[in-house]
Amino acid sequence: MLELTRITAGYDRRDPVVREVSLHIATGEAVGLLGPSGCGKSTLARVAALLHRPDSGTMSLDGTVIRGWRHRAPQEQRTAVGVVFQQPRLSADPRLSLRELIAQPLRATGRRRDVPARVAELAPLVGLSDELLDRRPHAVSDGQLQRACLARALVLRPKLLICDEMTAMLDASTTAALVAVVERYRTETSAALLAVGHDRVLLERWCDRTVRWGDRSARNAPAASG
Numbered sequence: 590m591l592e593l594t595r596i597t598a599g600y601d602r603r604d605p606v607v608r609e610v611s612l613h614i615a616t617g618e619a620v621g622l623l624g625p626s627g628c629g630k631s632t633l634a635r636v637a638a639l640l641h642r643p644d645s646g647t648m649s650l651d652g653t654v655i656r657g658w659r660h661r662a663p664q665e666q667r668t669a670v671g672v673v674f675q676q677p678r679l680s681a682d683p684r685l686s687l688r689e690l691i692a693q694p695l696r697a698t699g700r701r702r703d704v705p706a707r708v709a710e711l712a713p714l715v716g717l718s719d720e721l722l723d724r725r726p727h728a729v730s731d732g733q734l735q736r737a738c739l740a741r742a743l744v745l746r747p748k749l750l751i752c753d754e755m756t757a758m759l760d761a762s763t764t765a766a767l768v769a770v771v772e773r774y775r776t777e778t779s780a781a782l783l784a785v786g787h788d789r790v791l792l793e794r795w796c797d798r799t800v801r802w803g804d805r806s807a808r809n810a811p812a813a814s815g
């Protein structure tokens with residue numbers, strides 16, 4: 590499903606954060622990526638989400654080698670990946686209601702007509718009432734906003750979902766609820782999952798396998814063996 594091979598990436602070409610990291614995720618597989626703060630997990634996750642262009646290495650998604658990045662990456666590949674980040678307030682436009690936030694990817698891909706049906710389908714799944722859907726980010730809690738961000742990540746039915754510390758700011762019950770939503774979605778669609786985090790116990794319970802940054806399987810190796 591996702592093949593990152595010898596990816597080097599960062600913010601300064603002379604001193605990249607991610608150096609020759611390989612990570613392979615099979616169709617339907619859930620992989621947890623663990624590692625110390627600042628090692629480059631989010632940077633690698635952004636590469637996988639086609640949000641950060643690597644300096645070198647190759648990536649393929651669902652059998653297609655990605656040659657263009659960001660704007661140039663084909664829409665089919667960009668829409669095949671859904672991402673949820675740690676801090677919902679950094680990724681949510683404060684001017685939009687939660688309903689509009691969830692619908693954003695549909696509007697961006699010319700599928701406005703699908704908005705009412707998809708929002709009506711996803712809102713109860715992530716636990717958002719009609720009343721909450723009409724509020725803007727400043728009027729909801731972090732947990733409620735993260736529920737909307739998860740719905741937004743699922744709205745195009747991605748084949749790969751990336752959860753970058755999705756639950757780091759949440760309490761235990763909201764964490765359990767959002768993990769359950771992801772698991773239900775994966776059961777129904779066979780989507781793959783890359784879950785990045787620090788909580789080893791959670792990731793080991795949630796994922797088919799976990800990879801620790803610096804392990805042979807996550808660094809300087811052609812393939813992750815688990």
Ligand SMILES: Nc1ncnc2c1ncn2[C@@H]1O[C@H](COP(=O)(O)OP(=O)(O)OP(=O)(O)O)[C@@H](O)[C@H]1O
Pocket residue numbers: 600606624625626627628629630631632633
């Ligand atoms: N936009 C940016 N510009 C410059 N440096 C950055 C940028 N984003 C991240 N970095 C740096 O890259 C390094 C890796 O950051 P990254 O967020 O990928 O690590 P991480 O493993 O996800 O950390 P954490 O677990 O704390 O979230 C850090 O030293 C960070 O300061």
